Amino acid sequence: MPTVLRDIVVLNSLGLHARPAMEFVDTANQYRSKVTVIKEGEEPYEADGKSVMQMIILAATQGTPLRIKAEGEDAEGAVNALAKLFENKFGEE
Amino acid sequence: MKLKEFIVSDAIIPNLKATDRDAALQELVKSLSAAGALPASAVEEIVAALIKREQNGSTGFGKGVAVPHVKHASVKQMCGTVGRSATGLDFAALDHQPVFSIFLLLSPENQPQQHLQAMNIVFSNLQKDIFRRFLKQAPTREAIVELLEEADQGK
Numbered sequence: 001m002p003t004v005l006r007d008i009v010v011l012n013s014l015g016l017h018a019r020p021a022m023e024f025v026d027t028a029n030q031y032r033s034k035v036t037v038i039k040e041g042e043e044p045y046e047a048d049g050k051s052v053m054q055m056i057i058l059a060a061t062q063g064t065p066l067r068i069k070a071e072g073e074d075a076e077g078a079v080n081a082l083a084k085l086f087e088n089k090f091g092e093e
Numbered sequence: 094m095k096l097k098e099f100i101v102s103d104a105i106i107p108n109l110k111a112t113d114r115d116a117a118l119q120e121l122v123k124s125l126s127a128a129g130a131l132p133a134s135a136v137e138e139i140v141a142a143l144i145k146r147e148q149n150g151s152t153g154f155g156k157g158v159a160v161p162h163v164k165h166a167s168v169k170q171m172c173g174t175v176g177r178s179a180t181g182l183d184f185a186a187l188d189h190q191p192v193f194s195i196f197l198l199l200s201p202e203n204q205p206q207q208h209l210q211a212m213n214i215v216f217s218n219l220q221k222d223i224f225r226r227f228l229k230q231a232p233t234r235e236a237i238v239e240l241l242e243e244a245d246q247g248k
Contacts, residue, residue: 059213
């Protein structure tokens with residue numbers, strides 16, 4: 001099964017708060033692949049990219065590096081769409 | 094961060110009188126004000142902001158819990174409280190189930206990191222089945238305070 005990894009950085013100033021977390025999960029749910037978001041560092045955490053609660057637990061502030069991992073037939077599309085959300089700062093500043 | 098750093102014990106409501114979401118939000122914000130965490134003059138606008146936030150997307154993230162929250166200029170210091178509904182409330186939750194436990198969180202503007210840390214500790218606990226179950230069943234303010242203290246120690 002294809003596995004695709006992509007390293008991104010949280011760009012929006014408010015960080016990965018509830019609304020972006022939900023937007024991420026909504027997008028992840030459009031794909032069949034299993035999605036995981038990995039935070040390393042002092043408080044490492046692996047969030048299920050389809051769980052809003054776990055995405056909020058990441059508490060990823062502006063500047064935090066994260067790794068998006070998708071596993072499944074549509075992994076490439078999923079990672080592209082999810083990385084784009086971060087690039088676009090979830091529509092925030 | 095610990096729950097006790099921002100949860101105002103005196104504002105915890107073990108048996109919400111409210112039977113709908115908006116009334117529950119008002120009851121909780123008023124309780125924070127009565128406990129001295131917010132000026133009474135700010136209650137109405139904060140409630141309005143919380144309702145608007147819910148309308149933009151429910152904070153009922155499933156499993157019987159909701160975490161309404163807002164950043165507001167009238168909030169000088171981050172504060173929060175807990176409310177418990179015996180009958181369950183319609184929060185338009187993501188899983189369409191009623192909400193029995195509410196964590197309300199109010200943050201000042203321009204403190205996004207602190208806000209994320211508070212959300213982190215709230216959700217880290219809400220993820221645990223046993224925490225949710227005890228919270229749902231806690232009959233008194235003292236029982237909820239004790240549960241939160243135990244959660245803080247376990248972290």
